[in-house]
Amino acid sequence: MIVEVVAVGTELLLGQIVNSNATAIGAALAERGYDAHFQQVVGDNTDRISGAVRLAISRADAVIVTGGLGPTQDDLTREAVCRAVGLPMEASEAHVQALRRWWERRGVAMAESNLRQAEHPAGAELLANPKGTAPGLALEHEGTLIFCVPGVPAEMLHLLGEEVLPRIGGRSAEKAVIANRLLRTWGRPESYVADALDDLYTGAVNPSLAFLASGGEIKVRITAKAADRSEAFALIEPVESEVRSRLGPTVFGADDETIERVLLQRLNQLGYTIAAAESMTGGLVAAALTSLPGSSAVFKGALVAYERGLKSRLLGVEGGDVVTRETAERMARGGRELLGADVAVSTTGSAGPEPLERPAGTFWVAVSTPDHTQAREMRMAGDRERVRAYAVTSALQLTRLALLGTWWKG
Amino acid sequence: MIVEVVAVGTELLLGQIVNSNATAIGAALAERGYDAHFQQVVGDNTDRISGAVRLAISRADAVIVTGGLGPTQDDLTREAVCRAVGLPMEASEAHVQALRRWWERRGVAMAESNLRQAEHPAGAELLANPKGTAPGLALEHEGTLIFCVPGVPAEMLHLLGEEVLPRIGGRSAEKAVIANRLLRTWGRPESYVADALDDLYTGAVNPSLAFLASGGEIKVRITAKAADRSEAFALIEPVESEVRSRLGPTVFGADDETIERVLLQRLNQLGYTIAAAESMTGGLVAAALTSLPGSSAVFKGALVAYERGLKSRLLGVEGGDVVTRETAERMARGGRELLGADVAVSTTGSAGPEPLERPAGTFWVAVSTPDHTQAREMRMAGDRERVRAYAVTSALQLTRLALLGTWWKG
Numbered sequence: 001m002i003v004e005v006v007a008v009g010t011e012l013l014l015g016q017i018v019n020s021n022a023t024a025i026g027a028a029l030a031e032r033g034y035d036a037h038f039q040q041v042v043g044d045n046t047d048r049i050s051g052a053v054r055l056a057i058s059r060a061d062a063v064i065v066t067g068g069l070g071p072t073q074d075d076l077t078r079e080a081v082c083r084a085v086g087l088p089m090e091a092s093e094a095h096v097q098a099l100r101r102w103w104e105r106r107g108v109a110m111a112e113s114n115l116r117q118a119e120h121p122a123g124a125e126l127l128a129n130p131k132g133t134a135p136g137l138a139l140e141h142e143g144t145l146i147f148c149v150p151g152v153p154a155e156m157l158h159l160l161g162e163e164v165l166p167r168i169g170g171r172s173a174e175k176a177v178i179a180n181r182l183l184r185t186w187g188r189p190e191s192y193v194a195d196a197l198d199d200l201y202t203g204a205v206n207p208s209l210a211f212l213a214s215g216g217e218i219k220v221r222i223t224a225k226a227a228d229r230s231e232a233f234a235l236i237e238p239v240e241s242e243v244r245s246r247l248g249p250t251v252f253g254a255d256d257e258t259i260e261r262v263l264l265q266r267l268n269q270l271g272y273t274i275a276a277a278e279s280m281t282g283g284l285v286a287a288a289l290t291s292l293p294g295s296s297a298v299f300k301g302a303l304v305a306y307e308r309g310l311k312s313r314l315l316g317v318e319g320g321d322v323v324t325r326e327t328a329e330r331m332a333r334g335g336r337e338l339l340g341a342d343v344a345v346s347t348t349g350s351a352g353p354e355p356l357e358r359p360a361g362t363f364w365v366a367v368s369t370p371d372h373t374q375a376r377e378m379r380m381a382g383d384r385e386r387v388r389a390y391a392v393t394s395a396l397q398l399t400r401l402a403l404l405g406t407w408w409k410g
Numbered sequence: 411m412i413v414e415v416v417a418v419g420t421e422l423l424l425g426q427i428v429n430s431n432a433t434a435i436g437a438a439l440a441e442r443g444y445d446a447h448f449q450q451v452v453g454d455n456t457d458r459i460s461g462a463v464r465l466a467i468s469r470a471d472a473v474i475v476t477g478g479l480g481p482t483q484d485d486l487t488r489e490a491v492c493r494a495v496g497l498p499m500e501a502s503e504a505h506v507q508a509l510r511r512w513w514e515r516r517g518v519a520m521a522e523s524n525l526r527q528a529e530h531p532a533g534a535e536l537l538a539n540p541k542g543t544a545p546g547l548a549l550e551h552e553g554t555l556i557f558c559v560p561g562v563p564a565e566m567l568h569l570l571g572e573e574v575l576p577r578i579g580g581r582s583a584e585k586a587v588i589a590n591r592l593l594r595t596w597g598r599p600e601s602y603v604a605d606a607l608d609d610l611y612t613g614a615v616n617p618s619l620a621f622l623a624s625g626g627e628i629k630v631r632i633t634a635k636a637a638d639r640s641e642a643f644a645l646i647e648p649v650e651s652e653v654r655s656r657l658g659p660t661v662f663g664a665d666d667e668t669i670e671r672v673l674l675q676r677l678n679q680l681g682y683t684i685a686a687a688e689s690m691t692g693g694l695v696a697a698a699l700t701s702l703p704g705s706s707a708v709f710k711g712a713l714v715a716y717e718r719g720l721k722s723r724l725l726g727v728e729g730g731d732v733v734t735r736e737t738a739e740r741m742a743r744g745g746r747e748l749l750g751a752d753v754a755v756s757t758t759g760s761a762g763p764e765p766l767e768r769p770a771g772t773f774w775v776a777v778s779t780p781d782h783t784q785a786r787e788m789r790m791a792g793d794r795e796r797v798r799a800y801a802v803t804s805a806l807q808l809t810r811l812a813l814l815g816t817w818w819k820g
Contacts, residue, residue, distance in 0.1 A: 010620070011620075015434060015436030015440060018428055018429070019429055019432065019433070023422075023427075026422070026423050026424055027426070030423075036424070036453070040451075042448050070623070071600060071601045071604070072601070073608075106790070107787075107789055113605060130792070131792050132792075154796070282699070282701075282705075283694065283695070283697040283712055283714065286692050286693030287697055291794075296716055299717075301714045302693055302713075304686075304711045306706055306712075307706070310749060338724075340720075352703070385701070
């Protein structure tokens, strides 16, 4: 099964945005064992888009066109695909109604140009796009499947996973599947994790191991290829057990078990509520704790005490320096009291770029539970955004360890 | 002058790395006023690379091939270019000597496979690469300039700037530069903005207009081509004035003036401090207000009152429904008082996926200043992440409008 991606958009040619859609689709295709020989990028020009689609049809079993499905005059993918496959344009009355309803729900009058999004090559199937107003399109020409999806990454990813890949899978003769288990670790550097697993990594073919550092975590990916998913996971499981036993509580979750999810689950199990008292993270710890549906069952609230006066007036912090163990611990205890929670986590530090008492990137995290209040100093190099993101991860991870009765010894 | 980039590497097709080389080259070409109609990506396969290069030669005045110049068996660009243009391979004795010296200086024995890097299509010019061992290549075929540069970004960028662009410039009759102005708007849908500017868009060549939707904003890009930057901006200015006058306070900034930056600047001008009282945005408004260095000069703090009891105990909200104008207004007033700020912004609503009093995606924003307290109901379709992000943008934008003495009438 050969699949080709055609990305549409002058902004890609001008270097104004990176073609991350092609990267994401390429990775998804590779994971399923499909082949990719070429990718194309083409600007907002009907003739050229049409030519690129024809070329892709001539050499691939499936073509995925991203971008150019919006409501404005420079969104030309629908016209270009009509021209490439020799079909007239038609409008979907059902989608016209859906568009009118979408705008009604937002309480905004719909401009008529939006109706372009109900047009499509005659006979094409409309693919539901719950994340936006442009539906995806699916059609077939000379034995090649053709899909059009919006260029907005969230909409593209949704349609790729829910609509495009299942349809390609239904057509493909490829019987081998590739399965992955992603083990998420925190608290040890990548080199430590790699050294600990060196003998499992070297020479391993099926399953194979890879190390990925992102979002403040070190991830270990175990990949196996087999006739079906259960065979592939049978290959993965003994390696996974070995990795987990070597890395201990450093492993906090697998696959889509983010730290937010793991932490909320643990709080639910314990019947605890949580609150945050933040300074240098400026609300990001609270935002992480409320990122998942259902968080209101355990999350009470947060005080972002950026100004020094608020730290003392509302959290009971005394005078003197604020980037200290004492301030972090008082903020966590004060946060539990003010917000009436069983557990509170606090952050205080220097997010940068200017130093604040301590060098930029230095911060304290404290966690206060009904049993203990503990604090730890941490450091991260990099810009303000990176330092704040690492402080959030640290706050959530240290809370997890405190609730496990383990405290990070690193 | 039409220039086409051909990026070589199976790792690009597999989505293992992003094609940042194509982005960087695209931006450099656009800045110099060259046209780009297509980009290609092709895997490590001699026939396919050769086909991609032939296609590019057939439609461009200059072709830049990146990648596939290393010393290993899967570096096939040299062979593929020979095949594409019908030239034999030859070896440069001078470069063989240079390679031997390079390895000697590093004190490492050279593997003989490195000598492949001294090979090139007969008659091609070798372009010096001080950052690596693979020289670039320059040749001409049927009036098209062909350049090969390594895929390592630092080596590619060096050769692009020092060797490739000057040679294209020497050939090009093009003396022009391209300049852009990005106008950021909020409060009107993309279709409304496009309709309002339709006559400026249609048939406009220099400057030209484009519409981009991202991050909850609609951006209008005005692009002009001229002999130098000041002439280009002289073309842009009258169009920019017309766009600004038609869109009014919908336009909140230009180029890198994000809403966070614009709002902090306005607060600084007025000598006002700000605070937030958040429910459904869970700390994200505070996080946005503290995302920039120097925010501590105007930002006091925030209360995230997720639990109903906190809204009444700390912000003075009375019983009854919470997704209402009254709750939003009381939260904003209560936030100003609790946190001691001149201005406070509040959010209360249903982030989803489950409805809360009102359908998911419905929320209220209130802004309380020393003069007024005003609230507005908003709606956004989509998942929890999208709804929360839109609520943050709305909170910041409505605060900006309140401080301008304008309130969104949309």
